[in-house]
Amino acid sequence: MKRRTISAIAAALTLSACSSIGGEYGYSDYVPVNVRRVSVGDGTMFVVPPRPWNRRRNVLFDDVRSVEVWTLNGPLLDGITFISGLKSGHFMVRQSHRADQQVPKFRADMPPPEIAAMLESLYRVRGGAVDFHTLSIQPRQFLGTNGFQFDYEHLDDDELWRKGRAVGAVINGQLYLIMYDAARSHYYEAALPDFEAIVASARLRA
Numbered sequence: 001m002k003r004r005t006i007s008a009i010a011a012a013l014t015l016s017a018c019s020s021i022g023g024e025y026g027y028s029d030y031v032p033v034n035v036r037r038v039s040v041g042d043g044t045m046f047v048v049p050p051r052p053w054n055r056r057r058n059v060l061f062d063d064v065r066s067v068e069v070w071t072l073n074g075p076l077l078d079g080i081t082f083i084s085g086l087k088s089g090h091f092m093v094r095q096s097h098r099a100d101q102q103v104p105k106f107r108a109d110m111p112p113p114e115i116a117a118m119l120e121s122l123y124r125v126r127g128g129a130v131d132f133h134t135l136s137i138q139p140r141q142f143l144g145t146n147g148f149q150f151d152y153e154h155l156d157d158d159e160l161w162r163k164g165r166a167v168g169a170v171i172n173g174q175l176y177l178i179m180y181d182a183a184r185s186h187y188y189e190a191a192l193p194d195f196e197a198i199v200a201s202a203r204l205r206a
Contacts, residue, residue, distance in 0.1 A: 030054035033070060039205070041084030042066045045143075045176055048201040050194055053080070067092060076158075078182035078191050080198065083168070086175040092122060108173035112137055112148035119166060119179070123154050131155040142169045143176055143204055153184060163188040167199050178202065 033055045037048050053070045066086040071079045083092060088108035103122045110118070116137050123129040135151040142148075147169030155161050163184040168177030180195040182188040 030056055030071065040068045040082040043084075044205045045082065045084035046201075046203050046205065047082070047178075047198045050197040053194075066090075072191050072194065073187065076183075077187045079180070080195060081177075081179040081181070083175055083177040083179070086177075088173050092118075106175050108170060110170070112139075112150070115148070115168065115170075115175070115177075116150045116152075116166075119150065120152070127154075128157040129154040130157055140167055142167050142199065143171060143202055145169050145171055161185070165192070165195065171204070176202075176204070 031054065033049055033053045035049060035051060037046050039046050049070075053072050056069045056071075066084055068082045068084075069075075069079055070082075071077075086092065086106050089105055091103060091105055103125050104118050106115075106118065116134065120132050120134070123132055132154040133152060135153060137148060137150050140147050140149040147167065150166040150168075151164070152166075153161060153163040161184040162181055164179060164181035166177055166179040168175060168179075170176075178195070178199050180188075180192070182191060
């Protein structure tokens with residue numbers, strides 16, 4: 001099995017060698033997040049996890065400030081990606097303008113189906129998805145405004161089916177989104193209550 005991150009964004013941002021939660025030689029790319037109010041992404045959104053998770057360290061070149069990745073059981077099994085304050089005309093991931101396939105830029109006027117299509121392209125172009133199914137797109141309140149919920153599943157090139165849910169909204173022309181992705185067998189349902197609690201706890205910086 002290839003050591004591909006469970007989150008497509010994490011996969012796209014992992015430019016150095018992948019490592020496990022424990023890491024080699026006592027070093028880990030992850031640090032614990034305790035049960036408390038914590039800022040995520042660019043610092044404009046706060047959440048409270050219902051139990052400790054693991055936050056990926058900011059490492060050299062992995063510096064898209066509006067994106068942050070957490071995992072509970074390891075990046076191959078589950079992950080939560082936070083996107084906060086992504087400005088119109090910006091990408092969710094760093095990519096070469098010479099690449100044949102590109103993940104589209106976020107635009108402030110994107111309706112939910114276009115944002116969902118942007119996320120799908122992220123999984124296909126940068127996350128290694130060989131099959132992707134949209135399960136539903138529906139309205140949902142998020143951060144006190146009218147947002148959306150996007151449910152999906154995908155088969156990656158490691159031959160493992162994964163399932164995901166993204167909840168987000170465009171506020172003052174910027175994208176705020178929390179995306180959960182996990183192995184479809186057991187892990188998705190196991191940590192879905194954590195994801196929902198984190199979404200419910202999300203607040204913007206005053």
